[in-house]
Amino acid sequence: MQIDVEEVDPDQSTEGCPFPGALLGISDEFGYVIPAGGYYLLVTSFDEPVLVTGQYFAGLYFGSGVDALNPALILDNDPYLCVSWNDWGAGYVDLISNPYYNFPGNLVMYSLGYNAPEDAGNSGVALYSPADSSLQFGTVPIFAAERSDTTAFLKCTFEYYSLTGWSLINEDFSADVTLRNGIGPATINPGYTCNWDVSLLSENMYIVRAKLYRTAEDFTADTIELYIDNTPLKPLMINPVDGDIVCDTLSVATSIPDEDVSFLQFELRESEGTIDAPLPLLNQYMYGDVDGDTLDMNPVAQGEFGDFYNGPTLMTSVLKYFADRGYQNLMMSGTRELSVREMVETVADSSRVRGRYGSQDDNLLGTLVDHLTNQENRFHVRISDDLDLNDLLFYTAYRGGLVLLGISQPFGHWLAINKLYLPPNTGGSVDCNIYDTRGGTESNSELRLSPTVGITYQGLVRDVDRIVAVYPKADTTAREVIGADLNPSDGWGFFWDASSKPEGDYIIAAVGIDVTSHVGEGMAWFTRSCAEPYLIGDADYSGNIDIDDVIYLLQYIFANGPDPQPVLAVGDSDSSGAVDIDDVIYLLEYIFSDGPPPGE
Numbered sequence: 001m002q003i004d005v006e007e008v009d010p011d012q013s014t015e016g017c018p019f020p021g022a023l024l025g026i027s028d029e030f031g032y033v034i035p036a037g038g039y040y041l042l043v044t045s046f047d048e049p050v051l052v053t054g055q056y057f058a059g060l061y062f063g064s065g066v067d068a069l070n071p072a073l074i075l076d077n078d079p080y081l082c083v084s085w086n087d088w089g090a091g092y093v094d095l096i097s098n099p100y101y102n103f104p105g106n107l108v109m110y111s112l113g114y115n116a117p118e119d120a121g122n123s124g125v126a127l128y129s130p131a132d133s134s135l136q137f138g139t140v141p142i143f144a145a146e147r148s149d150t151t152a153f154l155k156c157t158f159e160y161y162s163l164t165g166w167s168l169i170n171e172d173f174s175a176d177v178t179l180r181n182g183i184g185p186a187t188i189n190p191g192y193t194c195n196w197d198v199s200l201l202s203e204n205m206y207i208v209r210a211k212l213y214r215t216a217e218d219f220t221a222d223t224i225e226l227y228i229d230n231t232p233l234k235p236l237m238i239n240p241v242d243g244d245i246v247c248d249t250l251s252v253a254t255s256i257p258d259e260d261v262s263f264l265q266f267e268l269r270e271s272e273g274t275i276d277a278p279l280p281l282l283n284q285y286m287y288g289d290v291d292g293d294t295l296d297m298n299p300v301a302q303g304e305f306g307d308f309y310n311g312p313t314l315m316t317s318v319l320k321y322f323a324d325r326g327y328q329n330l331m332m333s334g335t336r337e338l339s340v341r342e343m344v345e346t347v348a349d350s351s352r353v354r355g356r357y358g359s360q361d362d363n364l365l366g367t368l369v370d371h372l373t374n375q376e377n378r379f380h381v382r383i384s385d386d387l388d389l390n391d392l393l394f395y396t397a398y399r400g401g402l403v404l405l406g407i408s409q410p411f412g413h414w415l416a417i418n419k420l421y422l423p424p425n426t427g428g429s430v431d432c433n434i435y436d437t438r439g440g441t442e443s444n445s446e447l448r449l450s451p452t453v454g455i456t457y458q459g460l461v462r463d464v465d466r467i468v469a470v471y472p473k474a475d476t477t478a479r480e481v482i483g484a485d486l487n488p489s490d491g492w493g494f495f496w497d498a499s500s501k502p503e504g505d506y507i508i509a510a511v512g513i514d515v516t517s518h519v520g521e522g523m524a525w526f527t528r529s530c531a532e533p534y535l536i537g538d539a540d541y542s543g544n545i546d547i548d549d550v551i552y553l554l555q556y557i558f559a560n561g562p563d564p565q566p567v568l569a570v571g572d573s574d575s576s577g578a579v580d581i582d583d584v585i586y587l588l589e590y591i592f593s594d595g596p597p598p599g600e
Contacts, residue, residue: 005111006059007020191361237254242525384467
C-alpha cells in the first residue's frame with residue numbers, strides 16, 4: 001500500500017462535501033504480510049514531514065492484487081454520497097464483497113500527526129513555475145522561492161517521483177535572486193532554480209518536489225504535478241506560415257509530433273495591424289507613501305518608497321486590466337473590492353518591497369502566481385528568458401494576454417508591451433509601444449526577438465532577462481471555426497476557400513486534443529490579398545529587374561529608404577528570410593555575371 005496527503009480543493013468543495021486537491025506528500029510503497037486472523041495496526045509513515053495547517057485528505061492506495069480496484073479512500077460499505085471521485089467506473093465498491101478482490105476483513109483508516117515546532121511555519125519553499133498540472137517536454141526550467149526570507153538555508157534540492165521512488169534532478173546552493181530596485185542596475189541571478197531534462201522520460205504524470213534545507217536534517221518541501229510528453233500535441237503550421245499572402249484557396253497543412261492525436265480543429269480570427277492592450281497607466285511614484293502626503297511623489301530622498309514600487313505598480317496594472325475585462329475577483333480581497341492603491345500596497349507587502357528596497361523576481365512573480373491561482377485559477381502564467389514571434393502573437397493577438405519584460409540596464413526594471421504593430425520588421429523585430437511605470441507613460445519602441453530578446457528603452461537596446469506572459473485559460477477572443485480533421489491518413493489539414501473573407505490580416509490556429517485529453521495549439525499569421533503578382537528582385541515594382549532595383553535596395557538598407565514594393569519579400573533576392581546587403585550582391589551577380597535568378 002501507499003499513502004498520501006492532499007489539500008482540500010476550495011474551488012470544487014461544497015458545504016459538507018470536501019473535495020481532494022493538490023498533493024502535499026506521498027510515501028513510498030510498502031508491503032505487509034498478515035500471518036493469521038486478528039487485529040493489526042499497520043503503520044505507514046512518510047519519509048519526510050508533510051506540513052498541513054487546515055483540513056486535509058489522507059489517502060490509501062492498494063497495489064498488487066487489487067490493481068483493478070485502486071480505491072483512493074477506505075470507505076468500506078458506507079460511502080459518502082456527496083462525492084463522485086471514489087467511483088472508478090463500477091460504482092461505489094464495498095471492500096468486503098466485490099467482484100475484484102474480497103478484502104479479508106474490515107479496515108479503519110486514520111492519520112496521525114504531531115504539532116510542529118513554533119517556528120516551523122515561519123518559512124517554507126514554494127514552487128511557482130512551471131504551473132501545477134501543466135504539460136511539459138524537452139528541458140523544463142523549475143523555479144522555487146522561499147518567500148519570507150527569514151532564515152539562511154543550506155540548499156534547495158529538486159526531485160521527481162516515479163514508480164521507482166524519488167529521483168534527484170539537481171541541487172541549488174545559491175539563493176541569489178535578481179533584485180529590481182528601479183534605481184540602479186540589477187545583477188541577474190535566478191534564485192533557487194534548475195533545468196530538468198525530461199527528454200528520456202516516458203509519457204506520464206510525475207510529481208516534482210523542491211526541498212529547502214535549513215540544516216542537513218531540517219527542511220520544508222513543496223510539490224507539484226507535471227504531465228511529461230516529449231511528443232506534445234503542439235501543431236506546427238506548414239501552410240500557411242507566418243507572413244504568407246493568400247488569395248482565393250488554401251490547402252491548410254500542419255505537422256504534429258504527437259502520435260495520440262484524436263481530433264484537430266482549425267480556427268480563424270482577424271488580426272488588426274495594431275494589437276492593442278490598453279493597460280491602466282499607473283505612476284509608481286503615487287505609491288509607497290510614508291508621510292501621508294500621497295501627492296509628493298513619495299521619493300526615496302524623503303524616506304519613502306516610490307522609487308522602488310515599479311514591480312507592484314506594474315502587477316497591479318495587469319490585475320486591473322483583466323479585472324476591467326470580466327475578471328473582477330482579481331481586484332478583490334475576500335468579498336471586498338480593493339482600490340488600485342490598496343492593491344499596489346498588497347502586492348508590495350506580499351513581495352516584501354519595502355524590506356528589500358525593491359522587488360526580487362521570485363517574491364514578485366510568486367505573488368502574482370499565488371494571487372491568480374487563489375482567485376479562481378483562471379490564468380496561465382508563463383515565465384522564461386526567451387521569446388519568438390509565434391509565441392508573442394499567441395500570447396497577445398490570439399489569447400488576449402499581456403507580456404511583461406524584465407530589464408537590468410540602466411536599472412532593474414519591469415516594462416509591459418501594450419501595443420504591437422504588424423507586420424514584423426526584417427531581421428526579427430517588432431515595432432511596439434511599451435508602458436513604463438516611471439511616470440505612467442507609454443512610448444514607441446522596438447522588441448528584438450533574435451538572436452537574443454531585447455527592447456529599445458531610453459534610446460538603446462536593453463537585454464531582456466526575464467519574460468512573463470499572462471493570459472486567460474478560458475479564451476474570450478472572437479474566433480471562427482473554419483474546418484476540422486478527424487483522419488490523419490493524408491496528414492492533418494483541410495482545403496479552405498479563403499475568398500469568403502475580406503482582404504486583411506488574419507491568424508489561423510490548429511487546435512487539437514489527444515487521447516489523454518491534453519489540448520495543443522499552433523498558429524500562423526497571414527494576409528489575404530489578391531493584389532497583382534510581384535517579381536522577386538523587382539524592389540521598385542517597375543516590372544523589370546535592373547540596376548534601379550540595386551539602388552533601391554541600397555537606399556532601403558543604408559539610407560532609411562522605402563520598403564521594397566508591394567511587399568517586403570520582393571527584396572529578399574537570395575531567399576534567406578531577410579533583406580540585407582547579401583541581396584544586393586545577389587542582384588549584381590544576376591544582372592552582370594549571369595548569376596542565378598532571384599528567388600531560386
